[in-house]
Amino acid sequence: MSVPLRQQADIALYILRQKLAGNKRYPLVLMLEPLFRCNLACIGCGKIDYPAEILNQRLSVEDCLKAVDECGAPVVSIPGGEPLLHHEMPQIVEGIIARKKYVYLCTNALLLDKKMDQYTPSPYFAWSIHLDGGREDHDRAVNKEGVYDRAESAIRAALAKGFRVNINCTLFNTASPERMAEFFDHMMDIGVSAITLSPGYAYERAADQEHFLTRTATKNLFRSLFRLGRERVQQGKPKWRFSQSSLYMDYLAGNQTYRCTPWGNPTRNVFGWQRPCYLLGEEFVPTFKELMETTDWDRYGTGRYEKCANCMVHCGYEPSAAEDALHRPWKALGVRLRGPRTEGPFSPDLDLSQQRPAEYVFETRVRQALTQIENPKGPLGRT
DSSP, X not given: OOSOHHHHHHHHHHHHHHHHTTOSSOXXXXXXXXXXXXXXXXXXXOSSOSOHHHHTOBXXXXXXXXXXXXXXXXXXXXXXXXXXXXXXXHHHHHHHXXXXXXXXXXXXXXXXXXXXXXXXXXXXXXXXXXXXXXHHHHHHHTTOTTHHHHHHHHHHHHHHTTOEEEEEEEEXXXXXXXXXXXXXXXXXXXXXXXXXXXXXXXXXXXXXXXXXXXXXHHHHHHHHHHHHHHHHHHTTOOOOOXXXXXXXXXXXXXXXXXXXXXXXXXXXXXXXXXXXXXXXXXXXXXXXXXXXXXXXXXXXXTTTBGGGTTOOOHHHHHHHHHHHHHHOHHHHHHHHHHOOOOSSOOOOOOOOTTOBOOOOOHHHHHHHHHHHHHSOOSSOOBO
């Protein structure tokens, strides 16, 4: 199973409780980002372009567990930066697991061999290894040779020790459906539990601005990829296991029309609770309650804000697909059984003509953060 039955059942029960309580907006996955520093400089990343004073900041164990308790989401994803650079990460993971939350610890795997024995296999824990394709594609994406080989070696070692291992894979317009299909086949052969797929988000300060996907390019790419996956199953090869819902995959193939629901995957990082989502850091507030209750959600999302125009990323649209599946389970089941449609017209897209222009706030945010570091009174994390 791509997502264990126990985890599926716990998430379903959590959603039922939210519905019974009358909550229209609720989190599904907490994006807990305890640091921005990384030991790679991926060309499509917009998370590491900060002064050293900010890159040196860390959320403490107390900060992290408080965020988990505030948010209450059943799943906690820990991205970065590179989380394994955080010396207290084993204690953070242990504390989250003790709360019966499901943890996905994201890593580029360069430190995994050294750090692996600090963690214990658990039904509440999974490694999420960043791999953007096979050796050629991934090493180009991370701008460093040899990273793919080290990551695959670490994956094999983690599987041998009984860990659940997923990979998270971001696709750009350089992605070849044929090469990606071969890569997915290989990951299934190795024994990877599941693949998390996403089109690259166009971070405004990423080093490489030429290779982000447009919405139409995203749909065409994923249709080609899913078509190849169906052909491979017909040839007797293993079916690719994805960690995402069938309706989200159908959305990537251009067969569903969704609005973004950014509150489904809220982010806590060294600046505080990030508004509105993991990808856009427009503002920050000190508490989860303030994030949920004071954010003007209608100002964001595709068709509403220029920066969101080409976004189809799972952290915004997976919760939308989950909500659709809850109200129309027969539709989700149909897509799950037959797979995403790969032919015919796309579903109507959202109108972009009324979107408000982008606001560029990075430099202002950096100045504010540096002031807080000099006079620490706000939510900025400690070193």
